[in-house]
Amino acid sequence: MREQTADPAVRRDPPPSMVERMTLILDAFDGRSARLTLEDVARRTGLPRSTAHRILDQLVRQRWLEHNAHGYGLGRRALRLGGRDGGHGRIREVAAPLLHELQITTGLVAQLAVLDGAEVYYLDKVGGRFASCVPSRVGGRAPAHSTALGKAMLAWLEPEQVDARLGAGLHRLTSRTIGDLGTLHQELHRIRQRRGLAFERGESFPGIACVAAAIRGQEGPAAGISLVGDVRTPLENVAPLVAAAAREASLTLFPGSGTARRARARRAECVRPEPGATWSPETLNRLLALDGRGEWM
Numbered sequence: 001m002r003e004q005t006a007d008p009a010v011r012r013d014p015p016p017s018m019v020e021r022m023t024l025i026l027d028a029f030d031g032r033s034a035r036l037t038l039e040d041v042a043r044r045t046g047l048p049r050s051t052a053h054r055i056l057d058q059l060v061r062q063r064w065l066e067h068n069a070h071g072y073g074l075g076r077r078a079l080r081l082g083g084r085d086g087g088h089g090r091i092r093e094v095a096a097p098l099l100h101e102l103q104i105t106t107g108l109v110a111q112l113a114v115l116d117g118a119e120v121y122y123l124d125k126v127g128g129r130f131a132s133c134v135p136s137r138v139g140g141r142a143p144a145h146s147t148a149l150g151k152a153m154l155a156w157l158e159p160e161q162v163d164a165r166l167g168a169g170l171h172r173l174t175s176r177t178i179g180d181l182g183t184l185h186q187e188l189h190r191i192r193q194r195r196g197l198a199f200e201r202g203e204s205f206p207g208i209a210c211v212a213a214a215i216r217g218q219e220g221p222a223a224g225i226s227l228v229g230d231v232r233t234p235l236e237n238v239a240p241l242v243a244a245a246a247r248e249a250s251l252t253l254f255p256g257s258g259t260a261r262r263a264r265a266r267r268a269e270c271v272r273p274e275p276g277a278t279w280s281p282e283t284l285n286r287l288l289a290l291d292g293r294g295e296w297m
Contacts, residue, residue: 022058026074028045038072060072070100090253091114095124098248099124102126102227108227109130110125112125113223118165119143120150121139135205146171146173146178146203147226148212149224155188155189176202197211199239209230210229211235213242213243217254218256222254
């Protein structure tokens, strides 16, 4: 008796060729950050579960795919062949488990991006039900000055570097987007005062809020990690988790940097809180700048 797939309506006649079946499986991964379970692969390809498992195991051994507790994803060989690594493979590798932990702990969308000129370039995105409501996508871009991710990284550049990257005019995406360099530099100063935490509510897209922190090395910001929700999300509750994830990634990627040494010295006082925990009101008042209307910047 022929083994049934998870969704037999998807494909009733799997191709007999091994090459074709391998191609089916690789095509099931619709993005470099896609994570699929064995059941997902069987459903998308129409292959019997046992067949899919056997081929997946071979693809993992040959490094076309990788496998961890979160499922299967594209491996180094597939990313290198497709030219999609962009030199950021190590950053993505280190950040991936941190993003998944952030998403599982908070239920929000976790993102990873790097600074590319005046834009942020998204390397990874992990989300639950809310992910489809967040317009960002892996491989996509957004103006750095309008996103928490971008501001978190810009804050650790010299002012002259910021000016050179962004130019004189800042495009407004919404009524809340920062529209001039003077105001942006004030915001970057506030971000540095609150230990690198950057916030935005509705600056890129109406109804979307975000908190971010930069992954930092000896030469400045290497990437940024963020959590995204709707504008009602109490970002102050999850800000410590984002800061801790960025510190952990910095320690792993740049163990000898000054940033890493300072992070180790603060580790005892900056312990990651349990899910649902938050910083004290006194700590939040010191770290988080409010605008004149009492809203998060």
